Amino acid sequence: MTFMTKTLGTVAALALSAGAALADPALIYDLGGKFDKSFNEAAYNGAERWAQETGGSYRDIEIQSEAQREQALRRFAEAGFNPIVTTGFAIADILGQVALDYPDTKFVNVDGFLPEVPDNVLLINFQEHQGSYLVGMLAAMASETDTVGFIGGMDIPLIRHFGCGYAQGAKAANPDIEIIANMTGTTPTAWNDPVKGSELAKAQISQGADVIYAAAGGTGIGVLQTAADEDILSIGVDSNQNYLHPGQVLTSMLKRVDVAVHDAMAAGTDLETGKYMTLGLAEEGVGYALDEHNEALITDEMKAAVDEARQQIIDGELNVVSYYENDSCPALNF
Amino acid sequence: MDRMPAWADAVLVPLFSIVLAAILSAGVILAIGENPVEAFRLMVDGALMRSSGWGYTLYYTTNFIFTGLCVAVAFHARMFNIGGEGQAMIGGLGVALVCLFIPWPHWSIALVFATLAAGAFGAAWAWIPAYLQAKRGSHIVITTIMFNFIAAAVLNYVLVNVLRPAGAQDPATARFPEAVHLPTFQDMFSTAETAMFRGSPANVTFFIAILACVAVWLLIWRTRLGYEIRAFGHSETAVRYAGISPVRITVLAMLISGGLAGLMAINTTMGEAERLVMNATEGAGFIGIAVALMGRSHPVGVFLAALLFGFLYQGGAELALWTNIPRELITVIQALVILFTGALDNMVRMPLERVFLAFRKEGAR
Numbered sequence: 001m002t003f004m005t006k007t008l009g010t011v012a013a014l015a016l017s018a019g020a021a022l023a024d025p026a027l028i029y030d031l032g033g034k035f036d037k038s039f040n041e042a043a044y045n046g047a048e049r050w051a052q053e054t055g056g057s058y059r060d061i062e063i064q065s066e067a068q069r070e071q072a073l074r075r076f077a078e079a080g081f082n083p084i085v086t087t088g089f090a091i092a093d094i095l096g097q098v099a100l101d102y103p104d105t106k107f108v109n110v111d112g113f114l115p116e117v118p119d120n121v122l123l124i125n126f127q128e129h130q131g132s133y134l135v136g137m138l139a140a141m142a143s144e145t146d147t148v149g150f151i152g153g154m155d156i157p158l159i160r161h162f163g164c165g166y167a168q169g170a171k172a173a174n175p176d177i178e179i180i181a182n183m184t185g186t187t188p189t190a191w192n193d194p195v196k197g198s199e200l201a202k203a204q205i206s207q208g209a210d211v212i213y214a215a216a217g218g219t220g221i222g223v224l225q226t227a228a229d230e231d232i233l234s235i236g237v238d239s240n241q242n243y244l245h246p247g248q249v250l251t252s253m254l255k256r257v258d259v260a261v262h263d264a265m266a267a268g269t270d271l272e273t274g275k276y277m278t279l280g281l282a283e284e285g286v287g288y289a290l291d292e293h294n295e296a297l298i299t300d301e302m303k304a305a306v307d308e309a310r311q312q313i314i315d316g317e318l319n320v321v322s323y324y325e326n327d328s329c330p331a332l333n334f
Numbered sequence: 335m336d337r338m339p340a341w342a343d344a345v346l347v348p349l350f351s352i353v354l355a356a357i358l359s360a361g362v363i364l365a366i367g368e369n370p371v372e373a374f375r376l377m378v379d380g381a382l383m384r385s386s387g388w389g390y391t392l393y394y395t396t397n398f399i400f401t402g403l404c405v406a407v408a409f410h411a412r413m414f415n416i417g418g419e420g421q422a423m424i425g426g427l428g429v430a431l432v433c434l435f436i437p438w439p440h441w442s443i444a445l446v447f448a449t450l451a452a453g454a455f456g457a458a459w460a461w462i463p464a465y466l467q468a469k470r471g472s473h474i475v476i477t478t479i480m481f482n483f484i485a486a487a488v489l490n491y492v493l494v495n496v497l498r499p500a501g502a503q504d505p506a507t508a509r510f511p512e513a514v515h516l517p518t519f520q521d522m523f524s525t526a527e528t529a530m531f532r533g534s535p536a537n538v539t540f541f542i543a544i545l546a547c548v549a550v551w552l553l554i555w556r557t558r559l560g561y562e563i564r565a566f567g568h569s570e571t572a573v574r575y576a577g578i579s580p581v582r583i584t585v586l587a588m589l590i591s592g593g594l595a596g597l598m599a600i601n602t603t604m605g606e607a608e609r610l611v612m613n614a615t616e617g618a619g620f621i622g623i624a625v626a627l628m629g630r631s632h633p634v635g636v637f638l639a640a641l642l643f644g645f646l647y648q649g650g651a652e653l654a655l656w657t658n659i660p661r662e663l664i665t666v667i668q669a670l671v672i673l674f675t676g677a678l679d680n681m682v683r684m685p686l687e688r689v690f691l692a693f694r695k696e697g698a699r
Binding site: 033061065068070074075090113188 | 505506534535609614651655
């Protein structure tokens with residue numbers, strides 16, 4: 001009986017939300033899936049926080065195929081959801097086209113790029129290289145073997161962008177540092193392959209790495225696990241992953257997707273669109289995580305050095321080269 | 335006669351398999367606290383009751399027809415081509431090169447040449463495993479699956495380093511020019527008053543898929559080459575004795591098979607995305623195996639099986655959109671259908687055959 005009532009409730013809620021949604025927001029996750037403990041999960045956390053604060057509700061979908069990107073956008077827009085928040089750069093292109101058909105609906109994309117931004121689209125980008133620079137400094141200072149590792153997800157420019165900032169930071173803290181960089185794969189499964197992440201971490205450890213930064217979505221779980229098992233340090237990404245292995249995760253490179261999603265949903269239909277929003281260190285869109293799980297690992301000296309670099313980057317005295325500038329990295333060859 | 339009639343083999347066995355899979359899926363949905371009847375209604379409603387739903391169903395169907403035919407042709411030569419995925423990826427590269435670098439005056443001309451390029455690239459990718467199988471005896475299953483990964487790596491390299499427009503983060507090519515956009519069902523069937531197939535990706539490629547079905551039927555059952563392929567599939571020694579070169583048949587069958595997989599790229603790359611993306615095939619190459627198994631490697635069967643899987647894909651998307659059934663479970667449902675129709679085929683066939691034989695004995699007495 002409880003089952004029936006529950007189902008009927010769901011169906012009723014469904015009918016309501018599908019029929020006359022009073023501008024509830026919707027959230028479309030990228031292919032990696034909702035609970036990747038990283039990028040998409042950060043978006044989910046932001047949406048959940050918004051729902052708790054306001055008592056509002058939202059609908060979300062984990063897409064399964066490329067063609068569903070357009071489908072989900074259109075179906076949500078037609079059902080009256082507003083704003084529609086999407087994560088991942090891969091949806092940006094189709095979003096730019098679909099948005100033109102629904103001028104009254106506002107669309108948000110995290111990480112995307114469009115040559116021309118339609119009036120009802122907001123593109124949110126993060127300065128990942130700045131945050132990665134800071135964790136790169138921490139890694140180099142924490143390393144005793146003068147060797148640090150980087151494990152990326154799928155080998156695409158965005159991930160090289162992470163690795164490039166990391167390498168520059170590591171080199172800045174210790175010019176003699178050696179950086180080992182590996183990518184998990186060339187297909188989207190590279191975002192969710194903890195076993196491969198674990199193997200790569202072992203390979204890097206055997207080459208002497210004692211701090212490994214994983215920028216690989218769900219694959220990073222395996223990297224962090226192996227680092228903890230082998231008693232070396234790791235660095236998490238996107239969400240604060242320090243808690244996963246307390247005392248063994250040096251820090252996490254925070255990319256506050258949750259804040260971006262939360263703010264977009266909070267602004268609702270009043271959201272300012274038609275532009276790019278770039279979130280860097282100054283806006284606290286990126287940064288490094290310091291909490292009770294890793295405070296013993298970060299010495300005062302390290303903290304002072306990183307905070308100084310952070311201030312210098314914000315003031316424009318220190319320039320972290322972006323991989324996108326000329327598709328190459330001054331500190332690392334991929 | 336110790337076999338059941340052909341119609342029972344072709345109709346009853348798949349039907350029983352689907353029903354079994356559906357019952358098991360319903361159980362799984364019940365177990366997570368959702369209503370299976372409601373879920374099924376949503377799937378049917380989303381996939382078959384609206385023209386835009388049909389647009390998606392037929393779009394997926396088109397993909398599965400091509401990959402299903404790809405596997406079916408290889409099956410006739412008793413080869414297991416599981417490289418449809420990679421062959422379709424490389425076919426996509428052919429389509430992208432043709433569409434991006436040649437200024438076509440009209441989509442119809444572009445379509446002809448894109449079709450040729452897709453087929454040629456897909457066939458070329460299948461040629462290497464075919465050659466290795468024919469000349470060196472390297473097993474086609476191993477080589478074709480490895481070639482899937484090589485294809486992914488090649489495509490990634492080309493997209494990231496060569497074809498990606500400056501500034502873009504997405505590993506994808508630029509959009510194809512307006513002139514090569516294929517007419518979608520929306521363009522073709524909408525009247526001034528009513529928009530049909532609104533926003534859905536089904537396009538003119540669907541008709542090419544149907545043509546491909548006819549062509550494969552003609553090839554396998556009406557040409558000398560088709561006869562040689564089937565004969566080779568039944569007995570290599572007999573074929574050798576009859577003076578047919580096994581090397582030639584292996585290579586030709588795989589070329590046709592790879593070419594058919596490559597054709598899938600017209601649908602995804604030219605018809606839907608209108609640019610080449612990294613993940614254009616998304617598993618259709620593997621679904622093709624299930625489609626060919628279920629369709630008994632016959633074009634009509636392949637068409638019907640592809641339609642079923644198209645329905646499952648689109649219906650699954652509807653479930654993801656409007657219920658809280660997690661997407662992993664939708665994959666489970668699709669996998670159950672594959673399991674029952676493909677792998678557990680004999681589980682249904684054998685009891686059914688026994689029933690038929692029992693009846694026949696009764697009749698003979």
